[in-house]
Amino acid sequence: MTAGHSHDSDQAHGRVHDHDHSACVAGALARAEASCGERGARLTPLRRRVLEGLADSHVPLGAYELVERLGSSGDKPPPMSVYRALDFLVSEGLAHRIESRNAYIACGRDHAGDDVIVFLICEGCGLTDEVASHAIGRDLAWATRAAGFTPRTPVIEIAGTCAKCRAAQAAEPARAAAPVPAR
Ligand SMILES: [Zn+2]
Ligand SMILES: [Zn+2]
Structure with a gap:
């Protein structure tokens, strides 16, 4: 398996804090170009940006946030155009919308249709x-079918603590131990 993003099911990308980040950007763009080429979709300069x-x-x-970021490194694009570009990227499977955050994230994987x-x-x-x-996809398909329900967005969002933040908490015993009463 190569470093970086895994395409296997039931496996996290892993260690995203400690990696060659420019490879993520280059990889996402290469994948987008290949996938748009295959599907006959157009990766316009703004969609690319x-x-x-x-x-x-x-x-x-x-x-x-994205409009501001893009504006700091070049022409500030109109928000409506950015919204449309985001819609395109989501519909092409190149990005995901995180509902609970009202935000978007790039996706570098190929998702099988029945994966959650x-x-x-x-x-x-x-x-x-x-x-x-x-x-999870298989179980969910079974459970939703039993309920007579047709899922449209098979996505689960879980809030918690990442490995790096957990390690940082563990490395700060004074702060981590503060809420625990002394014995
Ligand atoms: Zn994805
Ligand atoms: Zn974290």
């Missing part, structure tokens, strides 16, 4: 990783 902006962050970005995407959202630093699970 928006994807680049998203891939440059492992923290989900809101549309306006589980977003792991750190409440400390905002880092968001994704795990695709075929097993």
Whole structure:
């Protein structure tokens, strides 16, 4: 397996804090170009810039945040155009919308149709990783069918603490131990 993003089911990208970040951006753009070429979709310069902006962050970005970021490195695009570019990227599977954050994140994976995407959202630093699970997808398909329900967005968002924030908490015993009464 190569370093970086894994395409296997039931496996997290892993160690996203300690990696060659420029590879994420380059990888996302290469994948977008290949996938748009195959599907006959057009990766316009703005769509490309928006994807680049998203891939440059492992923290989900809101549309306006993205407008500001793009504006600081070049022409500030109109928010409506950024919204449309985000819609395009989401519909092409190149980005995901994180509902609970009202924000977007780039996706570098190919999702199988029956996988459930589980977003792991750190409440400390905002880092968001994704795990695709075929097993959860199968169980969910069974459970929703039993309820006579047709799911449209098979996505689960889980808030918690990322490995880095957990390690940081453990390294600060004074602060971590503060709420625990002395024995
Ligand atoms: Zn994804
Ligand atoms: Zn964190």
